[in-house]
Amino acid sequence: MQYLIDQLVSGVAVGAVYGLVAMGFALTYKATGVVNFAQGEIAMLVAYVAWSMAEAHPESPWLAVAGALAAAIVFGLVVERFIMRPMLGEPIFSTVMVTIALAVILRSATLLLWDAYPHGLELGVGRGLIVIGQTGMRTAQLGVIAALLVAMASVWAFFRFSRIGKAMRAVAADERAAQLMGISAGRVHAVAWVASSTISGMAGVFFALLYDVSPTLFQVGIKGFPATILGGLDSVLGSGFGGIVIGVVENLAAGYAKPSVKAVAGLVIIIAVLLIRPFGLFGKREIERV
Amino acid sequence: MRSGDFKERTAQLIVLNDSRVAWAWAAASLGALVVAPYALNAYHLSLLIVILITGTGALGLHVLTGSTGLISLGHVGFLVAGAYAYAVSVTRYGWSPLVGFALAGLVPTAVSLVVGIPSLRLKGLYLAITTLAFASIINYFVLELDWLTSGARGMAVPRPTIAGVAFDSEPRFALLCLLVAVVTLFAVLNIERSRVGRAFRAIRDNDIAARAMGISLYAYKLRAFMTSAFICGIAGALFGLYLSFVSIESFPFMMSIEALAILIVGGLGSTLGAVIGTAFIVLLPELSRLALGLIGTQAKALLSTGAYELRTILYGVAIILFLRFEPRGVVGVWRDAKRLWVQWPLRY
Numbered sequence: 001m002q003y004l005i006d007q008l009v010s011g012v013a014v015g016a017v018y019g020l021v022a023m024g025f026a027l028t029y030k031a032t033g034v035v036n037f038a039q040g041e042i043a044m045l046v047a048y049v050a051w052s053m054a055e056a057h058p059e060s061p062w063l064a065v066a067g068a069l070a071a072a073i074v075f076g077l078v079v080e081r082f083i084m085r086p087m088l089g090e091p092i093f094s095t096v097m098v099t100i101a102l103a104v105i106l107r108s109a110t111l112l113l114w115d116a117y118p119h120g121l122e123l124g125v126g127r128g129l130i131v132i133g134q135t136g137m138r139t140a141q142l143g144v145i146a147a148l149l150v151a152m153a154s155v156w157a158f159f160r161f162s163r164i165g166k167a168m169r170a171v172a173a174d175e176r177a178a179q180l181m182g183i184s185a186g187r188v189h190a191v192a193w194v195a196s197s198t199i200s201g202m203a204g205v206f207f208a209l210l211y212d213v214s215p216t217l218f219q220v221g222i223k224g225f226p227a228t229i230l231g232g233l234d235s236v237l238g239s240g241f242g243g244i245v246i247g248v249v250e251n252l253a254a255g256y257a258k259p260s261v262k263a264v265a266g267l268v269i270i271i272a273v274l275l276i277r278p279f280g281l282f283g284k285r286e287i288e289r290v
Numbered sequence: 291m292r293s294g295d296f297k298e299r300t301a302q303l304i305v306l307n308d309s310r311v312a313w314a315w316a317a318a319s320l321g322a323l324v325v326a327p328y329a330l331n332a333y334h335l336s337l338l339i340v341i342l343i344t345g346t347g348a349l350g351l352h353v354l355t356g357s358t359g360l361i362s363l364g365h366v367g368f369l370v371a372g373a374y375a376y377a378v379s380v381t382r383y384g385w386s387p388l389v390g391f392a393l394a395g396l397v398p399t400a401v402s403l404v405v406g407i408p409s410l411r412l413k414g415l416y417l418a419i420t421t422l423a424f425a426s427i428i429n430y431f432v433l434e435l436d437w438l439t440s441g442a443r444g445m446a447v448p449r450p451t452i453a454g455v456a457f458d459s460e461p462r463f464a465l466l467c468l469l470v471a472v473v474t475l476f477a478v479l480n481i482e483r484s485r486v487g488r489a490f491r492a493i494r495d496n497d498i499a500a501r502a503m504g505i506s507l508y509a510y511k512l513r514a515f516m517t518s519a520f521i522c523g524i525a526g527a528l529f530g531l532y533l534s535f536v537s538i539e540s541f542p543f544m545m546s547i548e549a550l551a552i553l554i555v556g557g558l559g560s561t562l563g564a565v566i567g568t569a570f571i572v573l574l575p576e577l578s579r580l581a582l583g584l585i586g587t588q589a590k591a592l593l594s595t596g597a598y599e600l601r602t603i604l605y606g607v608a609i610i611l612f613l614r615f616e617p618r619g620v621v622g623v624w625r626d627a628k629r630l631w632v633q634w635p636l637r638y
Contacts, residue, residue, distance in 0.1 A: 035415055086614055093361055094613045096415060097554060100363070101613075104547055105606035108599035229419065264430045267423035274416055275408050 005135050007255040008248060013141035015247020016148040017207045021224025022231060022239035023151060024200035030172045030234045031192030033092070034084065037099045040221015041106035042197045043204030046072045048114055050205050051121050051213045061123035065205070072201030073194050080193035085186060103218070111215050118214035121205070144206040151199055152240045159236070164191055172234065200224075223250075226266035230273050232283025242281065304483045323468055327461035335460050337572065342467035343528045345568040346474050347545075348552045350521030352564040353478060356553055357487065358514040359494030364405075364421030365522055366545040367428040368398040372523025373530035373541065377445040378438055387450030391527060398523030399516045401428070406515040410508060425546065429538050444537025447530050467528055474521055478561055481517065490514055494559070544602060551605045555612050557619025566620045574608060575601045 021039055028036045050068035057063050083102060087095045128139045158165040164187075170178040171188045179185050200221075207220050224243060231242030246266050254262035273280060297303045307313060327335055351365050375397035380390040409420035432439045439445065449458045450466075457466045481487045489510045492500035501507055530536040548571060556567020578600070616622060 035419075083610065090613070090617070092415060093558075094617065096361070096418070097550060098610050098613055100547060100550075101606040101609035103606075104544070105603050105610075108596075108602040108606075111599045112596045112603075225419070260430065260434065264427050267426050270423045271408065271420055274412055274420055278412060278416060 002134055003255070007251045009135055009137060010141070011248035011251030012244055013137070013144055013210065013247070014251065015227075015244040016144040017203050017210070017220060017243070018224045018227045018246050019148045019240040019243020020144075020151060020203035020206070021200045021220050022227035022243045023155065023236050024196035024203070025224060025228040026231070026233060026236040026239040027155070027192050027196040027199065029228075030236060031168050032084070032189045033175075034095045034099065035233070036196070037096065037221070038079075038103035038106060039196070039200050039224065040218040041103045041110075042072070042075060043200040043207070043220050044110060044215070044217040045075065045106055045204070046197070046201030047121070047204035047208040047213050047217055048110060050123075051119055051208060052114075054122055058122065061125065064123060068201060068205055069198065072198045075201075076194040076197030077190060079197070080190045084193065085189065088186075103221075107215070107218055110218075114215075116215055118212040120212050121208040123209065125209075138210070140206065140209040144210065147202055147206060148240055148243070151202070152237050155195075155236050155240075158195075164188065168192060223266055226270045226273075228280075229270050230280055232280025234284060235280060235282035238280060238282025306479055306483065320472065324465065327464035327468075332460065335464060337576070339460070339464050339467050339532055341569055341572045342464065342471045343525055343532060344548075344552070344572055345565055346467075346471045346528065347522050347525035348549050348556075348564045348568045349471075349474050349478050349561070350518045350525060351549045352553055352561060353481065353490070353521065354514050354518035355550070356559045356561075356564065357482065357490040357494060358511065360511060360514065361415070361418040361550075362421040362518075363418045363546050363550075364423070364425035364428075365518070365549055366541050366543060367405075367421070367425035368402065368519045368522035369526030369529065369545060370425075370428050370432060370538070370541045371398040371401050371519075372526030373536045374432060374439055374445075375523065376527035377447045377530055377536040380450070381445050381447055382438070387452050390450070391524065394523045394527035395520040396523075398519040398526070402515045402519030403512070406512050410511045410515070422546075425543065432538055442538065444535055444539075446535055448534065449531060463531070467532075470524060470528060474524070475561070475565065478521075482561065486510070486513060544605075547609075548605060551609045555608055555619055557621030558617075560619070560621045562624075563619050563621040566624070570620060571605065571608070574604050578604055 021043055024039050024042075025036065028034055028039075046068050049071040050064045053064035053067040054061060079102065083098060084095070087098055125139060125143075129136050130139060130142065131137075159169055167178065167183045168188050168191065170181065170183055171185050175185055178188075203220060203224070204217060207217060223246065227242035227246045228239040229242070230245060231238030231240070233239075246269065249269065250262050250265045253265040302308065307316075323338075326338060330338060347365070347369060350368070351362065354360050354362055354365075372394040376387075376390040376394040379385045379393045380387055405421065405424045409417055409424075412420065433441050435441075449456070449463055451457070452466075455462075457463045482491075489500065489505045492503065492505055493507060493510055493514075497507055526541070530540070533540055552567040552571045553564060554567070555570055556565070557563030575597070612619060618625075
């Protein structure tokens with residue numbers, strides 16, 4: 001029983017990381033109609049920036065956090081403006097291929113700029129242990145769950161109350177009609193990219209706190225992807241929830257079946273979801289079938 | 291007096307190529323390629339072999355992505371399946387290499403049915419996602435079926451002896467690859483001018499219209515999937531033979547991206563483009579090495595330490611630049627150049 005609880009708790013924690021990445025996927029998809037295959041790579045890049053800052057200024061961890069945040073925002077803006085916006089109006093195949101190419105470039109660039117070895121990210125927080133009953137949790141684990149909840153709440157409020165959030169919903173529903181109403185689709189896309197790279201950057205930093213910074217960190221993207229498929233590609237909140245489910249399933253599969261099953265558990269879920277309910281648990285859009 | 295170019299019979303319309311010049315060039319380059327393995331040095335020969343094998347694989351993906359318009363990110367899975375089908379049947383069970391090659395084609399075809407039947411219910415992006423997942427699942431099975439595939443340790447595959455001819459030396463192996471590549475090229479070109487190929491193109495250009503004209507989307511998409519998997523399986527077996535060793539690590543996920551880069555750079559939907567794109571992408575690192583060598587020794591040092599990373603960055607940059615500035619690919623540039631040559635100084 002204790003084993004089950006331990007598995008569940010660490011599953012929820014790692015699932016929160018996946019959930020954050022998945023929210024990043026869903027935000028870009030909802031606003032721009034593009035699945036950004038470079039999401040995990042953005043998370044990795046931001047984590048590396050945080051690590052570099054923390055190494056350079058070990059006395060002020062807040063500087064690392066601020067630097068990572070700034071890097072995520074700038075990176076989202078640059079990618080949207082210089083890589084994605086010129087591709088507007090091109091077939092979906094082309095835009096998706098561009099994000100894949102971007103992912104490949106970022107992966108290799110990380111190896112070139114930094115190195116191939118794992119590093120621990122020391123921000124002075126997150127290592128403490130909190131024991132409830134017999135279950136121990138690290139503060140970073142609690143932190144990432146809190147971060148996911150805060151991100152979900154703010155995204156909900158953003159879509160519900162803010163002007164640009166409503167504009168984003170309008171663009172998602174019908175881009176041309178939204179433009180005719182005077183909404184700048186370009187600005188909405190920029191906001192979506194910044195928001196999604198910030199959220200997945202947070203995921204990268206939390207992943208680095210929980211485990212380490214390494215060139216395989218981009219795999220949170222591959223893990224977050226099943227989450228967003230499960231939650232619904234156009235449902236940001238559903239994707240966050242999907243992350244928790246994927247994290248728990250993965251951990252239970254690894255804990256009760258075989259550790260090697262962990263790597264494919266999410267992928268099997270993708271295929272199952274796409275076959276049974278291709279628009280996900282909370283997705284609205286009907287996906288056209290052949 | 292007749293003027294212009296008239297096609298009077300169906301045969302003339304669907305002929306492989308009506309230009310004698312084109313045939314002459316093709317024959318001349320084929321002759322050059324047959325002689326080349328004995329004329330090139332070892333390094334250039336290995337490049338030639340890689341081009342031939344990559345070209346075969348790229349043609350396989352071309353049938354699916356270029357002709358039929360279905361995106362696959364998991365074609366490396368078919369390469370793995372083909373390579374292991376060959377390695378298991380020849381190395382482990384000692385069957386003849388011909389049986390090995392047959393299985394290298396048929397096993398991925400069977401696998402493609404397992405992947406294709408469920409995932410063809412989905413369109414576009416979603417198909418790309420399921421194929422992506424599928425490639426990882428294949429790797430998982432290879433690692434788990436340890437008794438069959440030796441798992442992570444990989445398997446050695448000796449160069450084959452087919453019908454008394456030993457393809458043990460590099461030049462001979464290059465000729466084997468050339469044979470396979472040429473046969474594949476002809477097969478793909480011929481598929482394209484058949485009923486099946488026209489159905490593929492109809493599905494790519496407008497699937498609803500295609501269905502309205504009586505083309506079963508399901509049947510033809512599956513056919514495209516199976517053909518593509520067959521060709522890629524053979525290419526995978528050849529690649530395993532080239533390395534003399536088959537393991538998961540020899541087939542990284544990058545290969546799927548590389549193949550898509552080839553199709554995009556060459557010109558999506560064009561068979562000639564797949565061929566040109568292969569030469570371009572395989573030689574891209576060489577070209578960039580020459581270019582960087584001109585800049586200075588520091589650039590050269592970077593190249594030797596981060597060669598693999600730089601290569602992947604180059605693929606990525608090539609994909610982005612071509613999609614952005616020349617979506618028709620090298621073939622588009624080539625056609626423009628041809629037209630300019632014929633019609634200059636007139637526009638058209």
